[in-house]
Amino acid sequence: GESVGLHLPTLSVQEGDNSIINCAYSNSASDYFIWYKQESGKGPQFIIDIRSNMDKRQGQRVTVLLNKTVKHLSLQIAATQPGDSAVYFCAESSGGYNKLIFGAGTRLAVHP
Amino acid sequence: NAGVTQTPKFQVLKTGQSMTLQCAQDMNHEYMSWYRQDPGMGLRLIHYSVGAGITDQGEVPNGYNVSRSTTEDFPLRLLSAAPSQTSVYFCASSYSGSQGPEGGYTFGSGTRLTVV
Helix, strand or coil: CCCCCCCCCEEEEECCCCEEEEEECCCCCCCEEEEEEECCCCCCEEEEEEECCCCEEECCCEEEEEECCCCEEEEEECCCCHHHCEEEEEEEECCCCCCCEECCCEEEEEEC | CCCEEEECCEEEECCCCCEEEEEEECCCCCEEEEEEECCCCCEEEEEEEEECCEEEECCCCCCEEECCCCCCECCEEECCCCHHHCEEEEEEEEECCECECEEEEEECCCEEEEEC
16 A cells, blocks of 8 residues: 555554544634544545534544644544554544545554 | 545556546535545645535645536546646545534545656
8 A cells, every 4th residue: 555654653552452642733713523544555434523512422442532722632542453553634624514624643553 | 335436546647647537426425525645644635525516625726626517526637747746646525414524524545646
């Protein structure tokens, strides 16, 4: 696959541990946020989304937290598995929700 | 249900050539977008559409044109290819919903373009 995320920050975790990936966004008007997972050679895959009227949303093994005061978004992955190894992107949009702007991404490396 | 289909998967162009990257979705999504992804970077929005007949510019629109004549198709045209347009291109689509996109965007598998 292509070389996605050559120089991205990397989070290394042990299999079974919980992972927390952070994202700072810049637009205070952003009101819809999404986390994506991208494996090498593939397109981004939707993980979970949250609207600005919420602080927390849970999915299967994942939780997204939104702190609008400091413009911070985090993705928590419980019991991290080798299959979770990928690059993770946060994305934000505002107003019409049709312009989704991506952050730079974080590489998650899961070690056995 | 194929989702979002992009063609071709790989393409090599000479500087100055033009071409069209195809994108089709079979989910009846209103929203469609084109992104480019360069090594070590996130995705940057090129153009987007909120429905048939409606398009608008994203963050990096220069050198690209789009049209949306049908709900299903959203082709991206490179007018005169330049080495700076070497990248991986992703097409995405989403439902609009009453408050915007629901469930995020569904992405295609990408087109790797090299301009020499």
